[in-house]
Amino acid sequence: MPGVVVTALVAAAVALVPPFLGGTRELEISAARALLQVDLPAPAPGRLPLETRLRAALWFGLHLAIGGVVAAAVGIAVPLALIAFAERLGITEGALTGTDVGPLGPGDLWAWTAVGLVLLIGTIYAVAGLGKLAATMAPVLLGPSPAERLAALEARERQLAHRNRLARELHDSVGHALTAVTLQAGAAGAVFDRDPEFARRALTAIEDLGRNALDELDAVLGVLREAPPGASPREGPGREGGPRQEAEMRRAAPTLAEIDRLFAEGVDAEVDVGDLPPHVSREAYRIVQESLTNAAKHGTGTARVRIAAGGDLTIEVTNPLAGGPGARVRAGGAAGSGGRGLDGMRERVRLLGGELTAGPQAGSWRVVARLPITEGRHD
Amino acid sequence: MTDGPLRVLIVDDDELVRRGLRAILDAEDDLTVVGEAGDGAEVVPAAVRLRPHVVLMDVRMPRLDGIQATRLLIERGPDPAPRVLVVTTFENDDHVYEALRAGADGFLLKRARPAQIVEAVRVVARGDSLLFPAAVRRLAAAHQPSRELGLPGARLTDREAEVLTLMAEGLSNAEIAACLFLGVETVKTHVGSLLGKLGVRDRTQAVVVAYRSGFIAP
Numbered sequence: 255m256p257g258v259v260v261t262a263l264v265a266a267a268v269a270l271v272p273p274f275l276g277g278t279r280e281l282e283i284s285a286a287r288a289l290l291q292v293d294l295p296a297p298a299p300g301r302l303p304l305e306t307r308l309r310a311a312l313w314f315g316l317h318l319a320i321g322g323v324v325a326a327a328v329g330i331a332v333p334l335a336l337i338a339f340a341e342r343l344g345i346t347e348g349a350l351t352g353t354d355v356g357p358l359g360p361g362d363l364w365a366w367t368a369v370g371l372v373l374l375i376g377t378i379y380a381v382a383g384l385g386k387l388a389a390t391m392a393p394v395l396l397g398p399s400p401a402e403r404l405a406a407l408e409a410r411e412r413q414l415a416h417r418n419r420l421a422r423e424l425h426d427s428v429g430h431a432l433t434a435v436t437l438q439a440g441a442a443g444a445v446f447d448r449d450p451e452f453a454r455r456a457l458t459a460i461e462d463l464g465r466n467a468l469d470e471l472d473a474v475l476g477v478l479r480e481a482p483p484g485a486s487p488r489e490g491p492g493r494e495g496g497p498r499q500e501a502e503m504r505r506a507a508p509t510l511a512e513i514d515r516l517f518a519e520g521v522d523a524e525v526d527v528g529d530l531p532p533h534v535s536r537e538a539y540r541i542v543q544e545s546l547t548n549a550a551k552h553g554t555g556t557a558r559v560r561i562a563a564g565g566d567l568t569i570e571v572t573n574p575l576a577g578g579p580g581a582r583v584r585a586g587g588a589a590g591s592g593g594r595g596l597d598g599m600r601e602r603v604r605l606l607g608g609e610l611t612a613g614p615q616a617g618s619w620r621v622v623a624r625l626p627i628t629e630g631r632h633d
Numbered sequence: 634m635t636d637g638p639l640r641v642l643i644v645d646d647d648e649l650v651r652r653g654l655r656a657i658l659d660a661e662d663d664l665t666v667v668g669e670a671g672d673g674a675e676v677v678p679a680a681v682r683l684r685p686h687v688v689l690m691d692v693r694m695p696r697l698d699g700i701q702a703t704r705l706l707i708e709r710g711p712d713p714a715p716r717v718l719v720v721t722t723f724e725n726d727d728h729v730y731e732a733l734r735a736g737a738d739g740f741l742l743k744r745a746r747p748a749q750i751v752e753a754v755r756v757v758a759r760g761d762s763l764l765f766p767a768a769v770r771r772l773a774a775a776h777q778p779s780r781e782l783g784l785p786g787a788r789l790t791d792r793e794a795e796v797l798t799l800m801a802e803g804l805s806n807a808e809i810a811a812c813l814f815l816g817v818e819t820v821k822t823h824v825g826s827l828l829g830k831l832g833v834r835d836r837t838q839a840v841v842v843a844y845r846s847g848f849i850a851p
């Protein structure tokens with residue numbers, strides 16, 4: 255008897271696993287998209303919340319149960335109709351012996367045939383109806399939860415804002431380069447006879463300016479082009495704009511060339527970079543800026559900044575956590591606005607083809623970003 | 634305004650832009666570049682030291698932008714304050730109008746031809762006509778206030794109102810004189826008195842105020 259219980263428990267446990275697997279949900283979503291023509295968003299990577307898992311499991315269970323019922327109905331209706339018909343024609347003999355259901359006995363061959371046919375037609379309609387019902391229910395049970403939807407929207411908004419910013423900076427930067435080119439050329443023309451040396455230097459400057467602007471165009475357009483389809487750069491609501499932002503925009507976006515402005519007292523900095531593409535340099539500046547802001551908010555003591563350029567640009571910002579080595583890091587890492595800032599940074603770095611990690615390490619908070627130093631792509 | 638060449642101070646954070654402007658202006662006999670500044674914060678000390686007649690002022694600069702620098706220059710700079718000619722990369726830059734409101738006397742696109750750049754410096758230094766009236770009109774139209782404010786503290790005579798209207802169209806003193814059958818000196822008197830009544834220091838400012846107040850529809 256205990257053996258039966260144990261077996262039952264194990265069987266139940268084993269049976270309960272598949273409905274809750276992320277893979278099952280993905281499979282069900284693919285099936286629903288292909289078979290029901292339901293417009294479901296692709297499953298998001300990463301851990302699913304319990305609520306989403308429960309809904310997916312419910313769908314899986316219903317799918318299985320309804321599938322079983324439909325299979326049984328078809329399995330009964332088709333043979334029943336066939337056999338009753340065959341019996342009538344005398345092809346088989348006594349196949350319905352023992353069928354004594356309500357008013358119908360083994361002899362009512364026509365009635366049995368009719369029952370089989372009605373059952374068959376009914377099943378077809380029922381399946382069609384269930385299909386419709388499934389199409390209605392799929393988004394409810396397999397779709398993202400409101401929280402996930404909101405998170406996806408927010409991520410998209412951040413991405414749009416970032417793309418807008420990239421585009422605006424590109425416009426500014428290339429416009430600036432063209433302006434300098436025009437001025438240099440005009441000046442060279444104005445003094446050509448009197449000061450050929452100036453004209454020669456102007457030509458060199460023009461060549462460099464043109465080349466750098468093209469490199470940046472290539473690199474940034476590459477990033478903008480790789481963004482998901484439908485993400486047209488239009489003015490996103492939210493963080494863009496506002497008087498402070500506007501004053502900020504009046505200045506050209508800062509690059510690593512101005513990084514010293516960020517190093518107040520209590521920052522130990524080591525910066526060793528050569529010439530960088532402007533978009534990488536600007537992003538690096540922003541990462542250091544945000545990391546130091548977070549450090550000032552949540553950490554104590556001296557923040558260390560290391561920026562080095564090899565094949566990639568590596569940025570490392572560490573600061574001791576408040577409370578020393580034993581300090582517990584609150585959920586969400588640098589917590590509060592820092593957490594959101596970190597998400598934004600991570601997304602932007604990813605857009606530029608790099609990666610960013612952040613977390614506590616030996617009593618310190620450590621942010622490490624790696625940005626590929628891409629000049630223009632030649633494709 | 635002066636004997637000898639016009640003294641020009643160039644303010645721009647980009648060295649290439651400064652070098653280009655300097656070469657273009659220094660090529661003229663009546664202009665001389667007396668100095669350069671790489672940021673708005675350096676403008677007031679440089680102006681006090683070098684006494685320029687005209688400051689070529691970039692709008693976007695890393696520490697102190699051209700709008701604030703213009704304001705500072707007029708408040709704390711040498712007296713009389715130098716004329717400020719804003720140089721900008723983009724014409725549809727909101728900050729150009731801000732700079733004009735802050736007291737700049739005109740603006741110039743950095744991509745202008747060398748001859749235009751040189752001429753713009755001269756026009757602003759003379760102050761007897763409006764630089765690029767059509768562009769100022771466009772800017773004013775884009776920043777039209779939602780309601781009519783009325784000219785601040787001003788009671789213009791009919792004649793002064795006429796002069797202001799013609800000024801806004803870009804006519805020089807001599808042209809206004811011809812238009813109204815007046816002597817040039819009389820026009821200058823009217824201009825001086827209407828600038829005083831509007832509380833502004835030059836005709837660009839007068840025209841900006843005229844558009845802003847709704848006295849003139851763009």
